[in-house]
Amino acid sequence: MTVLAAGLALLGSLFFALGAALQQFEAARTSPAVLGRLVRRPRWLLGGLSIAAGTALHVVALKYGPLTLVQPMGVASLLFALPFAAALQRRRPGTRELAAAAVIAIGLVGLVLVVPVHTGEPHLSTAEAVVLLTGASAAALALYVTARHASRAVRACLLATGAGVLYGATATLTRVLVDGAWEPWFLLAVPMPALLALALLQRAYAVGHFGVAFAALQVADPLTAVAFGALLLGEPLPTGPASTLTALVAAALTAAGTAALARTTPMSPSHEATTP
Template sequence: MLLLTVSANVTDQITEAFRDPAILAGIPLALLGAIFMSFGAQYQYRGVQKVEKLTGRSGGNGLDRNHLLNLLRRPSWLAGTVMLGLAIVCQLAALSVAPLILVQPLGAVSLVITTLLNARISGHRPTRQSIRSIIAAVGGIFIFVTIAAFFATERPVTQSQLLIILGLLAVTIVVFAGLWLVLRKHGLALFYIVASGVLYGFVATLAKVVLSRIRDQNFDWLTLLCVLALLAAVAIGAYFVQTAYSLGPPDLVIAGLTVIDPIVAVVIGLAVLQEAETAPLWAFIGFGVAGALAIYGVISLARNHPQVISDSLELPFTRRSSRDETSSDEPGSAS
């Protein structure tokens, strides 16, 4: 009986979506955003790696001012930034015309595209373990968002709820800043990936709130505070993302963003905005199982990614001074 009810809900939502041509426009917009994100991540990764070679210093302990200034001079990094900006525009446009069930799962396509693109460029073919990890991450987020789409009810965000979200964001930034001070010397790519994913989850929530309040012509001091908090989260998250590029391959970074970002946004909607008050117990159990599966996929990919394994095996044999690293980047030099 339960399966019949869920099946009826799915059929009704899909039927309703295909009745409105405007809703269908969200599908190509979301796919276009996923493509922009994939290529943007690859170009930004290339820019970060190039800057490390030119400066002779790794950004694994956190990008410094010199790294950031050099990134602004790299055409590849600037091109990647423009593409990621276009990806955000496409995603927001898709969400404005299409329901979550059609748009959000399509963002995971960028993980598949980035994996294939990075494998072709780097020459590191995906292993069976890494492919299973990607399937777990994409499948988990698809199930998680789908369950949320069936039972989520959009409601106006109250002032108290918005203050709670801003307070949680402030605490999150302080916690990640403290962890960064402790962990930055350890070069843990997974920390930067998780931190950026969590922050971008807040960004998605705040962006939705700001757009809604502007649409309702409710641009007050609280809306302005949300805009400032959104910009701060974007800046800190972007810094973590660029540092993650210096420690791990781009598809691993995209895996964290496309999995953790929507999970955090949906959890905020469930816990703070109370958008699933009518959801049954099995739906919350499904949230837990699907979320755990998606997070397991990201952690497993971080451990079993062929490029990460290759770099770790080569590390003891390629460690050298900064001067040697700089000279080895010259054309024709041995790697």
């Protein structure tokens, strides 16, 4: 069952990476990159179906294997996504580009592995849910405003980080809906941050720096979910000198890899002609 869970999670990462590459390819070619325009593009919709398939496989994997095994497998989507995106752009992924992605993946795996598994039933009150949604929306809005005055690579990173924060809030609400006690209006609340995150992510993809945007998303989403889980659901955080040191080293690797990826990943072809 453990091998099956690992295989399903890895296959899910493959589908997720392919979907992200397809959606970024279309977002970079669409001006402006708004959902109303993108949903009319078959390749973008195919990317959405691929992401949905990857998510479903990841959920099934969690039924057969522990979180500490399945979650790190999701990091592989970053390593898969860069070759997919390069193939769509008819180029080969650079060695330094893949090396930076590998550093980010190692850092993310380290962060995931030091988070203790929470076995209790999660509970979220109405007030806590409002705090969750308000806090995530405010953070995403601040990142969006800041991104408007940033360089292209930084803009892609900030917009994708905002999307990751909103996806992290969505994941927190979903965990409560699946395993815990919740209020009926949570069912209506879940799609709101998810749709906002999707719209924000397409803007990040449209900037042209796919590697930076996808890496920022992969970092912000799980870290936001862990933070909300600790603050609102009472889930444990790493304790002890060894776990704390591992978390710090992993965070440093993730940050360094993201910065390196911003310097090594080329722009999408549709933007190269207008970039001085």
